[in-house]
Amino acid sequence: MASRPPPRFVVRPHDAPVGRRRLLWLGVAWLTSLVIVGLLVGGLARRATPAANEQRQVKALAKQNDELQQQVTNLQRAGQVADIATQSLRKTLSEREEEISGLRADLGFYSRLTGGDAQREGLKVQEVRLLPVENSHAWNLTFSLTQNAKRGDDVTGNAMVSVEGLRGDKVVQLDWPALGDAAQKDGMPFRFKYFQQLQGTIVLPADFRPTRLIIKAQPAGDDPVTRTVAWGEALSGHLTPTQGEQDAQP
Template sequence: MSRSPSPRFIVQQHDPAAARRRLLFVVVAWLATLAFAALAGWFLARSPVIGPDPAEHVRLQDENETLKQRVAVLERADQVDRVASSDLQQTLREREEEIAGLRTDLGFYARLVGGGARREGLAVHSVHVEPVRDSSAWNVVVTLTQNMKRSQSSEGRLQIAIEGVANGQLKTLAWTDLGAGNAAGLPFSFKYFQRVPGTVMLPEGFTPNRIKVVAEATGGGGRVEQGFGWSEAQAAEESSNVQQ
């Protein structure tokens, strides 16, 4: 028994309402897409841009300037401390030198006036010479002593002469040749000891090698003459001008 052939065409009933519903759905979907895109753009436009806060930036700048000022103040304080420390160390060194000089003076004074000290009249204890910078002048300090007359002052004058070499020959410069400005000599007045300062001028080309001191007290107080090597006088320590 043979089968009937399959139909080539399917007949469906036309539904205009369904077609309109499909079209309406497409239109609504398209409009919804446009609305969503517009809403997304508006939201992005309204959102703040993420970045540094201007107020915070200003605050950080102010804090940075404050820190820089503090660092500058600390550096300046450190510099002042270093200078002050250096000045203090220099002052301490000077005070130590002064104390050492005073101790030397005290020991010298104790030996001079102590009960066991040997009685002696006017004497030249030491001579110190030191050049004056940028000149041919020399500062001279002569230390005189006496403990023979403890209750009386020894007064008088002293003169200096310097022996040396000039133009290959020995030469002695008297007190009047040294340009000291006081032809009578340097005055002194003391009970126990005194350092008598003065200044002399040496001529150009003159090389000193020995210095001689002549001191004479008035009223029969005695006369003393003593010489010192020039290098010895340069090495001698100079203390303050103490008068007793």
């Protein structure tokens, strides 16, 4: 009996679970490698891309700019508050200085009036004040005449005003007839025992620049009293007996 040749193919049982696990591990390893490669490539790209660096710098500069703008805004607000406080302080100081000046003028006036331990004194011009008349070349003038209370006698007379100033390049003096009311051509009359306030209106030419007021009070039966006051001092409205004063006994 002849022998049989060996078979060309051998069939063996296949282990399916082992094969699936092997394929699964291979797939996981492949995916992991892809993730790692992607992360590395992305990191390198971000580090190496100039546009990304510029974007980060722009963001940083924008943030710094916002912070600086906020600081500038805060400083501006602080400066505004300081300016308001400074203006308020200056206004208060100006008001206090004006008040003190007025009190000094009042003190001088009443000291002059009462006389204290001083000798009996005669007529004197005090508290000269000027106020402009709106939309005109006129000025309202107010001044006070006083005498020491120790004299005790009434004083009567007339007061006249002259204005010295510039007309062109020349120094000119405008006397009472050219300034005052025609009805008071002889001056402003006065009669008092202790003091009296006189008021009048003067009109200046348009091309005249005043520099000084000259007030002349002529008491009856006595020598005239003259006081010269700078125009600016008369505008301030507060004069003591020693400011801008020249009392003369011609």
